[in-house]
Amino acid sequence: MNQTLGWLWFEDGTKFEGVWLGDPDWRARGEVVFNTAMTGYQEILTDPSYYGQIVVLTYPLIGNYGTLEQASESLFMWAEAVIVHRLELEPTRGASLESFDRFLRHYHKAALVGTDTRALTRYLREEGTKRAVLVPDGTSFDEVQQHLAQIDLTRAVFQVTTPEAYEIPGSGPRITVIDYGVKNSILHELSRRGAHVTVLPATASAEAVMASKPDGVVLSNGPGDPGTIPEVLPTVRHVLDHYPTFGICLGHQLIGLAEGATTYALKFGHHGANHPLWDEVQKKVLITSQNHGYAVRATPLLDRYRVRFTHLHDDTVEGLEHVSRPILSVQHHPEAGPGPSDSLYLFDEFLGRLTAARQGERHEE
Numbered sequence: 001m002n003q004t005l006g007w008l009w010f011e012d013g014t015k016f017e018g019v020w021l022g023d024p025d026w027r028a029r030g031e032v033v034f035n036t037a038m039t040g041y042q043e044i045l046t047d048p049s050y051y052g053q054i055v056v057l058t059y060p061l062i063g064n065y066g067t068l069e070q071a072s073e074s075l076f077m078w079a080e081a082v083i084v085h086r087l088e089l090e091p092t093r094g095a096s097l098e099s100f101d102r103f104l105r106h107y108h109k110a111a112l113v114g115t116d117t118r119a120l121t122r123y124l125r126e127e128g129t130k131r132a133v134l135v136p137d138g139t140s141f142d143e144v145q146q147h148l149a150q151i152d153l154t155r156a157v158f159q160v161t162t163p164e165a166y167e168i169p170g171s172g173p174r175i176t177v178i179d180y181g182v183k184n185s186i187l188h189e190l191s192r193r194g195a196h197v198t199v200l201p202a203t204a205s206a207e208a209v210m211a212s213k214p215d216g217v218v219l220s221n222g223p224g225d226p227g228t229i230p231e232v233l234p235t236v237r238h239v240l241d242h243y244p245t246f247g248i249c250l251g252h253q254l255i256g257l258a259e260g261a262t263t264y265a266l267k268f269g270h271h272g273a274n275h276p277l278w279d280e281v282q283k284k285v286l287i288t289s290q291n292h293g294y295a296v297r298a299t300p301l302l303d304r305y306r307v308r309f310t311h312l313h314d315d316t317v318e319g320l321e322h323v324s325r326p327i328l329s330v331q332h333h334p335e336a337g338p339g340p341s342d343s344l345y346l347f348d349e350f351l352g353r354l355t356a357a358r359q360g361e362r363h364e365e
């Protein structure tokens with residue numbers, strides 16, 4: 001079989017080689033991040049928060065259990081490309097529908113295989129998140145620079161959000177999810193607890209939220225720099241003023257920004273399925289799934305919020321809780337997809353709180 005070689009070529013001229021797999025015409029460009037999860041490659045690549053990013057999987061063997069349509073976190077592979085060390089093209093799981101190669105071709109995306117992902121990860125740890133393009137062997141650096149110049153990661157949520165509102169019927173509380181790039185697992189965790197879910201586009205106005213008559217609102221995960229989408233903050237402020245709110249990842253960052261805090265870029269982000277956190281309320285350690293490149297500086301909020309979750313590696317703020325109102329936010333992913341389910345109880349806590357809030361209102365009537 002003829003093998004095409006490809007390069008992951010960084011803005012500083014550094015390049016890493018591998019064998020090209022997937023669509024031969026795809027030119028991936030974006031930020032390069034590494035994910036340390038040992039399983040869950042399909043969920044990672046279909047998570048809309050990876051829009052505009054090239055993902056290096058540090059686990060050395062990928063593809064051995066194939067891909068399965070219902071395991072996807074959305075309808076597309078949003079990651080620009082994936083870089084792996086060893087790829088198994090003949091999956092061993094009986095129910096597996098597609099090999100990894102077919103999965104890539106289905107989405108017209110590409111991978112580099114056989115790359116020294118340890119050296120690449122060490123480079124990213126030292127240099128921090130950097131931009132690169134995936135090009136076939138023989139491409140000139142001039143062409144690489146033309147691709148690099150086209151990278152635009154601002155306002156990414158508007159590329160991945162649902163164009164239309166939709167509902168997932170349920171007999172329980174009415175939850176409105178603002179979709180900045182929502183993962184299926186979040187909708188699934190709400191639905192399986194009985195919620196009637198209304199999903200609104202990222203552009204939803206305060207009136208649209210009100211018209212959906214929510215008992216509570218979830219602000220979803222999503223791609224890009226939270227500081228580049230100030231136009232969504234008036235709706236977030238309306239939500240915080242009127243409804244019990246649960247912010248997940250980008251949703252947490254938007255709560256921070258709406259309340260007067262700032263966000264900043266981490267050196268190489270947290271992307272993996274084994275990140276330890278401290279829950280200040282439950283007084284316990286959680287092992288969590290994470291995927292974020294930015295974080296909230298919480299100091300300006302601390303008169304109204306407490307830092308409920310802290311990362312045990314680097315003290316990053318990993319979640320906030322309002323001191324008196326039902327507002328909870330997490331920088332990590334309680335829905336896992338992929339990862340451990342240690343923090344699934346946060347969905348129960350959020351839904352429990354809004355049931356209590358509803359009962360309180362009835363008492364006052």
Ligand SMILES: NC(=O)CC[C@H](N)C(=O)O
Nearest residue numbers: 221222224249250293294
């Ligand atoms: N998963 C997410 O919601 C990511 C949030 C944001 N895009 C970040 O990288 O920090």
